[in-house]
Amino acid sequence: MGVGGAHPGGLNLTKEIFNGEKINSNSHILDVGCGTGQTAAYLAAHYGAKVTAMDINPIMIEKAKSRMKQYQLPVEVIQGSIEDFPLKDNTFDFILSESVLSFVNKPRALKEIFRLLKNGGRFIANELTINKPLNPSNEKEIKQFYGLDSLLGETDWVALFEQTGFKNIKVLMQKNSMFQNDSMPEFQYSKYIEPNLYTIMIQHLNILMKYQGILDNRIFLCTK
Template sequence: MKYMDMLALLGVGGAHPGGLHLTKQLLEKEEINSDTSILDIGCGTGQTSAYLYCRYGCEITACDINATMVQKANKRFEQLKLPCKATIENIEDLSFDNESFDIILLESVAAFTNLSSSLKECKRVLKKGGIILAIETVKEPQMTEQDERLVSEFYHFQSIPNEMEWVEYWKKAGFSTVVSRREYKVEVEVEGEDEEQNIDFGTEFDLSDEIPSNIYDLFDDHERLTKKYQNLLGFCIFRCIS
């Protein structure tokens, strides 16, 4: 079992850094309306896609490489009676036509892929002047090669670029403007913790009927590694214009 299998079987929503709360903050800064076409690659359980449709009424295309995630995303859409349908797609070889989307979302997705292939595919299916919003893992300068190897083996990262290396990958893929940000402001005014806040910060689960016991061991390993490497792994927000 891999880390991504664990997320799928546990049905974790908002597993990316910052959770749905950060995603909402980023989306509020964009011009999105009912005519905007958005591709949510690595949609997971469909949390962001469902929010996008409910909030903006825009055209949503959701996809993921994991069949269990796709099934759970479609389950969510059906329960909410949303006209959305998630499909299985490989970001390195997308089935969509050239220049199909206004916005592409990548929430902790690209680092698990061959960046040279996946970012070029994103550029291909994005309309001219279109935008990619990506929340991705970055390594800090003090991370050693051994640390990077151990983290990559556990999470199956194909690479862990630092911030400037990410920027170079985006530019090589053909994006004309790349803006990266390491800081964001968390704005929560409601005291205490309610259901909406929990979901915003990624504590949502949709458990599969049968979960192997080693999945929980994997989850414990993930928690241990997160704590161990919290000062060596960060995340960055990239806004790239085609």
């Protein structure tokens, strides 16, 4: 369906987070799992930064490329997996993942992100958390629906970042719940949308309702 800003807080939260970072036109930023490229386009247009956007999904890549073409933004859009991404070590000043790491092999992806960051570079992640442990059947329901290998709480994420080698780990909580995105979601519909995707969208909203107060997100800010 081409949802832009498919992460809690949407583009407004992204803007708020980057406001606190020292970005300029010399900064090289990687947006991991960029989706339709809304954040990557914003960072390139607003800061004049050099932005690379990557995603595993060819439809997302196509939509991100068409966005950059439409707005004439020099954003490099590359298809690949963050678990094994063929770019050089120490390339980026900032790496961003907005609702991506939950869906991948986290230790492998974090190792790649660490490798790709320059020393002193910043890693910013807005990722799914659980506020308390779930009983096994509820945990299974969520993991199966979203295809997750694990459901992590805030401290589990921090432990993973520390194990990877990140320092100065700061955790922020979004002031609104996952239900209150300040920004209107954007849809870049494909010409053909498989009918079962509408059912999946409704199931997703039902899960968010059922686990309101338990499924949450945190913003993690770390330094290499």
